[in-house]
Amino acid sequence: MxxxxxxxxxxxxxxxxxxxxxxxxxxxxxxxxxxxxxxxxxxxxxxxxxxxxxxxxEGESSQNxxxxxxxxxxxxxxxxxxxxxxxxxxxxxxxxxxxxxxxxxxxxxxxxxxxxxxxxxxxxxxxxxxxxxxxxxxxxxxxxxxxxKTKHAADTLDVDGTKKPRSVRRxxxxxxxxxxxxxxxxxxxxxxxxxxxxxxxxxxxxxxxxxxxxxSRARRQLTFEDQLFIQTVSTNNIGATKAYRLRATMKGGYENVRGTVVDYKNFKRDINMYIGDRDAQMLVDKFKNWAQCLPEFSFDFKAKNNELSSLFWADETSKCNYKEFGDVIAFDATYRTNKYNMVFVPFTGVDNHNRCVTFGAGLLKKEDIPSYSWLLQAFLKAHKNQPQLVLTDQDPSVKEAVKVEMPNSQHRLCMWHIMKKLPLKVCGDILDNTNFRQRLHKIVWNIYLKPEEFVNRWNSLMKEFDLQDNKWLSRMFKLMKRWIPAYFIDMPLSCVMKTTSRSESSNAFFQIFTHYKHTLVQFSLCFETAMEKQRHAQRVLDEHTTTTFPTLVTPNPIESEPDKLSDFVSKINKLTDETLSTLPQEPEEVLILPPSPAKNKGSGTHPGKRIPAPGEKHAKKRPRQMRECNYCHQLQDNHDQRNCPDKKAKLEAERAAKRSKFKAGRAVEESGSQAAAATQETTIPNHVAS
Structure with missing residues (x-):
C-alpha cells in the first residue's frame, strides 16, 4: 500500500x-x-x-x-x-x-x-x-x-589468474x-x-x-513529418546529410530542426536494417499487389535457389507508349544502381517530341544468354508485338538472345561502339599520317549511299591503303548489314537511331536518381520518381504542342490541316517517283564524251582578246579632265604623280648610275686580284715551282 x-x-x-x-x-x-x-x-x-x-x-517569485x-x-x-x-x-x-x-x-x-x-x-x-x-x-x-560503470583490466601475463583484477575507467x-x-x-x-x-x-x-x-534528447526525437521528409528526398538520391541541410533551410535555421545530422543518418540506417533480408520479398510483394490492383500492370520475376535472379516490370503508361512509339527500341545494361550489383536494363524508344521514352525495365543478376532470353520473353509477354528494329551494342549474349526471341525484328548494332575501336584495330601510322580515318568516316556515316556504292568505296579504300588482310575490318565488312546506314534506309527512324546514344542517355538519366548502395525497395522508389519526371516533361511538351500554333508560310489551308498535308506529301512522293522513273537512266557504255573547254572570247581576227563593251568604248572616247601633276607640276590629262614621265626618267637614271658604279667596283677588284696573282708567281723559287 x-x-x-x-x-x-x-x-x-x-x-x-x-x-x-x-x-x-x-x-x-x-x-x-x-x-x-x-x-x-x-x-x-x-x-x-x-x-x-x-x-x-517562497523565494521563487523574487528570481528573474x-x-x-x-x-x-x-x-x-x-x-x-x-x-x-x-x-x-x-x-x-x-x-x-x-x-x-x-x-x-x-x-x-x-x-x-x-x-x-x-x-x-x-x-x-x-x-x-x-x-x-x-x-x-x-x-x-x-x-x-x-x-x-567501471571495467576490470585483464592481465595477459597472469596465466593462473591469481592476481586480483584492477578497476579501470574508460x-x-x-x-x-x-x-x-x-x-x-x-x-x-x-x-x-x-x-x-x-x-x-x-x-x-x-x-x-x-x-x-x-x-536535448527530447527535442532530438524525429517526428513522423521529419521521417517522411527524409524518406521522400531519398527517392531523389539525396542522402541524410543533404536532407538535414535542406530541412534547416526550409525551417529557417538549424535551431528549428528536430534532431541532428547523426539522427538523420541513424534513421536511414534503421530503415535499411528493417528491410534487411526481406528486401527482395518486399519488392516482389509490392509488384504483386500492383498487378492485382492495376489490371494493365505487367510484372514477372525468376528466382534461383530462393534468390532473386531476374525481374521485369512495365506499367500501363509504358504499354501505351510502346503501342505508339515501339517501332524501334534500344536497350543497354547499366551498373551501380543497387547494392546487389544487379544490372539495370531499361528499354528505350523515341516519342513524338524526339525525347527518350521508357517501355519497361528489368534487373538481371547475370549477363548471359539465358538471362537476356528470359528478359526478352517477359518483354514480349507484356507488350505482345515485336518491334521492327532492335538497337544494341556488340554484346554476344544480347545478339544471340535477340536472334532467338525476336526473329521478326531486324537487329542493328551501334555504329559508335564499332567505330571507337578503330584506333585499336588499325595501325597508328595510317591513322595519324594519312587521311584514312576521315575517308572511312565519310563512307560509314553517309546516309545517302546505296549498298552497291558503299561496297565499291569500301573495297577501293581498303585496296588503296593495303588493308584487305585486316581481320577486324574484314569482320566488320561481313557484318555491314547490321550497322551500315545504307542497309536501313527503309526502316523507321533509321537516321535518328544509328547508335545506342538514346540508351546511354536513358542510363545517365536513371543514374541521377539511384545509388550503388540502394536496396531494391529504395531503387524501385527512385525509379518511380525518375519516371514521374520523364512523364511530366512529356506532358509539358504535349501541352505546348496543343496550345501553340506554327507560323504559316502561305495562306493555303494545307499547312494548318495535318490530314491534308499528309495527303499532299503522299501525292508529291508519288509524283516524284513517277518523274524519276522517266529520267534518263545510266548508260551501259559511254561513246560520246563532253567537249573540252573552248576559248571563244574576242573575234576571228583577234582570238583570245576580250571584246570591249559599249560603255567601255564610250569611256575611252570621253575627253579626260585636265589636272596638275604633283611631281612635274604640269597641267595635263594623261598622267599623275605615280606614272609621271619625268619621275620615271629620274628613277631610271638613278638605277643606271647604280649599275655602272657597281660594275666599275667589280672591275677594279678583278684587276687587283690579277696583279696580286702575277706578283706571287714571280716570287716563287724554281725548285719549288718544279
Missing part, C-alpha cells in the same frame, strides 16, 4: 495541502487523509471535504524569469551546489498527490516539465506485486542519474553524475490511476541552456 505521508511530502521543503486530479483541482477536502485508498475514494465518490490550492514557494542556475540557500551537507529550475511555469510543475489516469500520462507531464526546466527524463525501474505481477510503482529519473567523457532528481508514482488500489507520491527537483549538475533546447 502506498501512503502519502508527512515525511515524504517534506523531503523537498514543500507542504502539500491539496490534491489535484490530472493537473486540475478536485472538489473533495482532504485534511487528515493519508491512505491512498481513502484519497481515491474521496476524489471519485466525493464527500464533505474541501480542496485548497497550492501556495507558491529566464535565469536558470544556482539557488544559494540550498546546499548539500558537504557544501556542494544544488541546481533547481526556477523559470518553469507553475502549471507545468509536478504536484505531490496529483492523480493521473495512466503511466504514460504521468510520464508526458514530467517530460513537459523537464523540457522547460532544461533536463531530460528517462524511465527507471518498475515494482510489481509478487502475486499476479500487477505494477505498483513507477520511477522517472533525470538522465544523469546513476554512476559510470578514457572518455561520461554523462552520469548520480543525480537524485526524480518523480515517483504509485498505483491506487482498485483503480487504473496513479498518484504522485514523490518528487525531487534538486539536480547536482548545471541545467541545459535556454538556447540549446533543440539539442
Amino acid at each position: 502506498a501512503h502519502v505521508s508527512q515525511s515524504e511530502t517534506h523531503q523537498n521543503d514543500t507542504n502539500v495541502d491539496a490534491i489535484t486530479v490530472n493537473g486540475t483541482d478536485s472538489g473533495a477536502q482532504l485534511d487528515d487523509i493519508t491512505d491512498v485508498d481513502d484519497v481515491y475514494n474521496a476524489i471519485v465518490y466525493g464527500g464533505n471535504h474541501e480542496l485548497d490550492l497550492f501556495e507558491d514557494d 524569469v529566464g535565469e536558470r542556475g544556482l539557488v544559494p540557500e540550498q546546499e548539500t551537507p558537504n557544501g556542494s551546489s544544488v541546481y533547481v529550475p526556477i523559470d518553469v511555469p507553475a502549471e507545468l510543475k509536478p504536484v505531490l498527490g496529483s492523480i493521473w489516469g495512466s503511466v504514460e500520462a504521468a510520464y508526458e507531464m514530467y517530460q513537459k516539465y523537464a523540457e522547460n526546466a532544461g533536463f531530460v527524463v528517462r524511465k527507471a525501474s518498475t515494482k510489481h506485486r509478487r502475486r499476479g505481477g500487477e505494477m505498483t510503482h513507477k520511477y522517472f529519473l533525470c538522465n544523469k542519474a546513476g554512476t559510470s 578514457n572518455s567523457n561520461y554523462k552520469v553524475t548520480d543525480c537524485k532528481a526524480r518523480l515517483k508514482i504509485s498505483k491506487i488500489k482498485g483503480s487504473e490511476s496513479f498518484c504522485v507520491y514523490g518528487f525531487d527537483e534538486k539536480h547536482n549538475h548545471p541545467l541545459g541552456d535556454e538556447h540549446n533546447k533543440h539539442l
Whole structure:
C-alpha cells in the first residue's frame, strides 16, 4: 500500500495541502487523509471535504524569469551546489498527490516539465506485486542519474589468474553524475490511476541552456513529418546529410530542426536494417499487389535457389507508349544502381517530341544468354508485338538472345561502339599520317549511299591503303548489314537511331536518381520518381504542342490541316517517283564524251582578246579632265604623280648610275686580284715551282 505521508511530502521543503486530479483541482477536502485508498475514494465518490490550492514557494517569485542556475540557500551537507529550475511555469510543475489516469500520462507531464526546466527524463525501474505481477510503482529519473560503470583490466601475463583484477575507467567523457532528481508514482488500489507520491527537483549538475533546447534528447526525437521528409528526398538520391541541410533551410535555421545530422543518418540506417533480408520479398510483394490492383500492370520475376535472379516490370503508361512509339527500341545494361550489383536494363524508344521514352525495365543478376532470353520473353509477354528494329551494342549474349526471341525484328548494332575501336584495330601510322580515318568516316556515316556504292568505296579504300588482310575490318565488312546506314534506309527512324546514344542517355538519366548502395525497395522508389519526371516533361511538351500554333508560310489551308498535308506529301512522293522513273537512266557504255573547254572570247581576227563593251568604248572616247601633276607640276590629262614621265626618267637614271658604279667596283677588284696573282708567281723559287 502506498501512503502519502508527512515525511515524504517534506523531503523537498514543500507542504502539500491539496490534491489535484490530472493537473486540475478536485472538489473533495482532504485534511487528515493519508491512505491512498481513502484519497481515491474521496476524489471519485466525493464527500464533505474541501480542496485548497497550492501556495507558491517562497523565494521563487523574487528570481528573474529566464535565469536558470544556482539557488544559494540550498546546499548539500558537504557544501556542494544544488541546481533547481526556477523559470518553469507553475502549471507545468509536478504536484505531490496529483492523480493521473495512466503511466504514460504521468510520464508526458514530467517530460513537459523537464523540457522547460532544461533536463531530460528517462524511465527507471518498475515494482510489481509478487502475486499476479500487477505494477505498483513507477520511477522517472533525470538522465544523469546513476554512476559510470567501471571495467576490470585483464592481465595477459597472469596465466593462473591469481592476481586480483584492477578497476579501470574508460578514457572518455561520461554523462552520469548520480543525480537524485526524480518523480515517483504509485498505483491506487482498485483503480487504473496513479498518484504522485514523490518528487525531487534538486539536480547536482548545471541545467541545459535556454538556447540549446533543440539539442536535448527530447527535442532530438524525429517526428513522423521529419521521417517522411527524409524518406521522400531519398527517392531523389539525396542522402541524410543533404536532407538535414535542406530541412534547416526550409525551417529557417538549424535551431528549428528536430534532431541532428547523426539522427538523420541513424534513421536511414534503421530503415535499411528493417528491410534487411526481406528486401527482395518486399519488392516482389509490392509488384504483386500492383498487378492485382492495376489490371494493365505487367510484372514477372525468376528466382534461383530462393534468390532473386531476374525481374521485369512495365506499367500501363509504358504499354501505351510502346503501342505508339515501339517501332524501334534500344536497350543497354547499366551498373551501380543497387547494392546487389544487379544490372539495370531499361528499354528505350523515341516519342513524338524526339525525347527518350521508357517501355519497361528489368534487373538481371547475370549477363548471359539465358538471362537476356528470359528478359526478352517477359518483354514480349507484356507488350505482345515485336518491334521492327532492335538497337544494341556488340554484346554476344544480347545478339544471340535477340536472334532467338525476336526473329521478326531486324537487329542493328551501334555504329559508335564499332567505330571507337578503330584506333585499336588499325595501325597508328595510317591513322595519324594519312587521311584514312576521315575517308572511312565519310563512307560509314553517309546516309545517302546505296549498298552497291558503299561496297565499291569500301573495297577501293581498303585496296588503296593495303588493308584487305585486316581481320577486324574484314569482320566488320561481313557484318555491314547490321550497322551500315545504307542497309536501313527503309526502316523507321533509321537516321535518328544509328547508335545506342538514346540508351546511354536513358542510363545517365536513371543514374541521377539511384545509388550503388540502394536496396531494391529504395531503387524501385527512385525509379518511380525518375519516371514521374520523364512523364511530366512529356506532358509539358504535349501541352505546348496543343496550345501553340506554327507560323504559316502561305495562306493555303494545307499547312494548318495535318490530314491534308499528309495527303499532299503522299501525292508529291508519288509524283516524284513517277518523274524519276522517266529520267534518263545510266548508260551501259559511254561513246560520246563532253567537249573540252573552248576559248571563244574576242573575234576571228583577234582570238583570245576580250571584246570591249559599249560603255567601255564610250569611256575611252570621253575627253579626260585636265589636272596638275604633283611631281612635274604640269597641267595635263594623261598622267599623275605615280606614272609621271619625268619621275620615271629620274628613277631610271638613278638605277643606271647604280649599275655602272657597281660594275666599275667589280672591275677594279678583278684587276687587283690579277696583279696580286702575277706578283706571287714571280716570287716563287724554281725548285719549288718544279
